[in-house]
Amino acid sequence: MxxxxxxxxxxxxxxxxxxxxxxxxxxxxxxxxxxxxxxxxxxxxxxxxxxxxxxxxxxxxxxxxxxxxxxxxxxxxxxxxxxxxxxxxxxxxxxxxxxxxxxxxxxxxxxxxxxxxxxxxxxxxxxxxxxxxxxxxxxxxxxxxxxxxxxxxxxxxxxxxxxxxxxxxxxxxxxxxxxxxxxxxxxxxxxxxxxxxxxxxxxxxxxxxxxxxxxxxxxxxxxxxxxxxxxxxxxxxxxxxxxxxxxxxxxxxxxxRDAHVYAEIAGFASRSNAYHMTGLKPDGREMAEAITVAMRQAGLGPDDIDYINAHGSGTKQNDRHETAAFKRSLGQRAYEVPVSSVKSMIGHSLGAIGSIEVAASALAIEHNVVPPTANLHTPDPECDLDYVPLTARDHRTDVVLSVGSGFGGFQTAVLLARPGELS
Structure with missing residues (x-):
């Protein structure tokens, strides 16, 4: 870029x-x-x-x-x-x-x-x-x-x-x-x-x-x-x-013009699973590919990701699918970076939610705060990452990965970066 x-x-x-x-x-x-x-x-x-x-x-x-x-x-x-x-x-x-x-x-x-x-x-x-x-x-x-x-x-x-x-x-x-x-x-x-x-x-x-x-x-x-x-x-x-x-x-x-910049859009990519209208493969391969391509476009690697704003819809197949995708694309870093889903608080507004989550991601960079995953009291053993349960967390956030998953097999990854982080 x-x-x-x-x-x-x-x-x-x-x-x-x-x-x-x-x-x-x-x-x-x-x-x-x-x-x-x-x-x-x-x-x-x-x-x-x-x-x-x-x-x-x-x-x-x-x-x-x-x-x-x-x-x-x-x-x-x-x-x-x-x-x-x-x-x-x-x-x-x-x-x-x-x-x-x-x-x-x-x-x-x-x-x-x-x-x-x-x-x-x-x-x-x-x-x-x-x-x-x-x-x-x-x-x-x-x-x-x-x-x-x-x-x-x-x-x-x-x-x-x-x-x-x-x-x-x-x-x-x-x-x-x-x-x-x-x-x-x-x-x-x-x-x-x-x-x-x-x-x-x-x-x-x-x-x-x-x-x-x-x-x-x-x-x-x-x-x-x-x-x-x-x-x-x-x-x-x-x-x-x-x-x-x-x-x-x-x-x-x-x-x-001396404008206030919340974040820069560092990279983005989308993939399809060509598999099922509502079903997801458990390995998360197509989402992982979107994440990998977005990082490559931005010139960033797994260690640069500070926070993941997850799709996190609250269905069993989605949560396990993207957990697998994070591990596949980020390796060991997936276990170290905080992940959360704001859908736990504002529901799933279908096509709108991706942009609402971009807003949350930009504000996480702005304030160095990671929103929590509300209502997460008993973690699914198959979802074993750091999902920031219940309480927001102060956390230096320079780069955010925001992902989405949609019916039809759509998978999208967007990377936001703090102003000047990519210079």
Missing amino acids: TTERSVAITGIGVVAPGGIGTKAFWEMLTAGRTATRTITLFDPTGFRSRIAAECDFDPAACGLTPQEIRRMDRAAQLAVVAADEAVADSGLEVDALRPDRVGVSIGSAVGCTMGLEEEYIVLSDGGRQWLVDHRYGVPQLYGYMVPSTLAVEVAWRVAAEGPVALISTGCTSGLDAVAHGAQLIREGSADLVIAGATDAPISPITSACFDAIKATSPNNDDPAHASRPFDRDRDGFVLGEGAAVFVLEETSAARR
């Missing part, structure tokens, strides 16, 4: 369960609090899993107009609010930018799920009519059908006229969208990219789908402790929602 096209994170915006805004998000993580609870966004009676990590989100209080609220699906609202915070945090004046040199890269796994489901209920008379009556559809219905609407809303917000893309690779979408944004800067296609991800999947259809394959936790009587990555007694993930958006810019340009 050449220093003249290295990529810096200069702005962070987060809308997450447990708190709106980056400050509230980080305070919750470092306190080890959980935001999982009984679902309130719809009546979950009759569902196998009736818990989720919801955002206490008021779009009007976050600055959206009545017209914007009517037009946008909840996922778009989360993305735009996070983008507003990121741009403000960066200190950039959007009006002063060259629009053709500003790009947008937004990830999402399930797009405008809530808007689509709400409209289907109306058009089909609660599912009673097989042939829906289009006359009752809102004008925004076509936009709900097209996932790229989410990226378009962010592009309109920042007047971006450069490359604009919606990245949808399942649960790695958030990592892949940030990586794509960084690549646009590296290759010279843009000078600045608004990158991140959003998903608002807490709806009956999504819950029913995960119920059907028994992927989500049925621990409805104790939702605060239901998300238990790497714990022997874990029984599935907890659905979440949220968004995280970043301002990415060329590092040299950020330094010229």
